[in-house]
Amino acid sequence: MANISKFDRQEVLEKAKNLFWEKGYLGTSTRELQSSIDMRPGSIYAAFGSKSALFITVLNHYAQALSEQIQTQVFGQADVLQAFRTLLRELVLSPNANRPSEMCMLVKTLSELDESHVEILTQVRSLLVNVEAIFAQVLNQAKEQGTLPSDLDVNAAAKTLQVNIIGWRTYLKATGDKEIIEHQLAQLFVQMAVSRH
Amino acid sequence: MANISKFDRQEVLEKAKNLFWEKGYLGTSTRELQSSIDMRPGSIYAAFGSKSALFITVLNHYAQALSEQIQTQVFGQADVLQAFRTLLRELVLSPNANRPSEMCMLVKTLSELDESHVEILTQVRSLLVNVEAIFAQVLNQAKEQGTLPSDLDVNAAAKTLQVNIIGWRTYLKATGDKEIIEHQLAQLFVQMAVSRH
């Protein structure tokens, strides 16, 4: 296996992520990949094994980055719920120039592939479970901080969050209508605050 | 242009729909298409023009079928809201054996393709607008029937419906968790019923 230094590896994964995220797994050819990450086929195959193996590595890299963002920008903040809401607003609505697609990469991959790509789908599903678990952690901490009612069903709320984020991002790609999404996002946090289970 | 009889044309579009829906636009090769609809390349190109033109024709066929289903199963029913809710439950949750993918084909296509496939994306966006308009019509009729409050913002509710359906179907493909979806679906109809704007 090619001994790419850690710094280069991160850079390569970042570039591969951007391309895969924009064009999807099937829509990205290995030649595009080659020129994008500036590696020749032999090196890529020595380092990552195959197109699908590289893609899975990239997916992990993507999820890792998301997880770290929540870790640094939400956990440890004075008002966890407030910080989470801010981050969510940014992730869903901000027209971040360096985001290659309006879709979440996990959801885009889940949508794109059928069950003939089991390995990739399995990894996507597992990563989505991780994300949901992190959401639940955030909500739990908000409960402890008293910004969410103590009887809130945290797991159900985390699932609702997932469903809505998926819907919002996709709807945004369809229509570009940010206003309704902004409204729904606010609404969702109101609902969580008044939930009685 | 090849003069396919109307019956054959419907059958061809149906088969092409099933394949495209299952494997996506990029994931479907013209050879698979050829054997699936039992036409030779020359005939396909005479009748439809290109792979992408056939795909767009198939998308229209797909949306047309959905529209007709709402027309016959919802409009004209004694309780439109009730009928709509039943149909929605079926469309989102039923493990219909002859549905080639858990995803909505429009959403799957929207997710899969980037802006380099403008023609297809434009058509998908337009069809999604149509669907939303039909939802609004249904809700309006429910208002007239008195099953929804007269001050309900029908357009906003239709958007919310869209966002949720997209989220539900995708979440279902990710986790298979029907329980939470069923709960959220019920919840959504409760919210519409008590809305105050």
Place this chain on the structure above:
DNA sequence: TACAGTTTTGAACGAGTGTTCAATTATAGG
């Protein structure tokens, strides 16, 4: 039955696919 017009066929085209591997270049230890 003969013929003009239409439709269908399937071989073929050129470009693009993921992947491999012998040859070359770079690296590090003595």
Place this chain on the structure above:
DNA sequence: CCTATAATTGAACACTCGTTCAAAACTGTA
């Protein structure tokens, strides 16, 4: 500086892709 090991290169492989088109088969009219 020399050598053994590791990493990189890029040409090449065996397919597959979307698409075309001359030839064959079919169609309906006279």
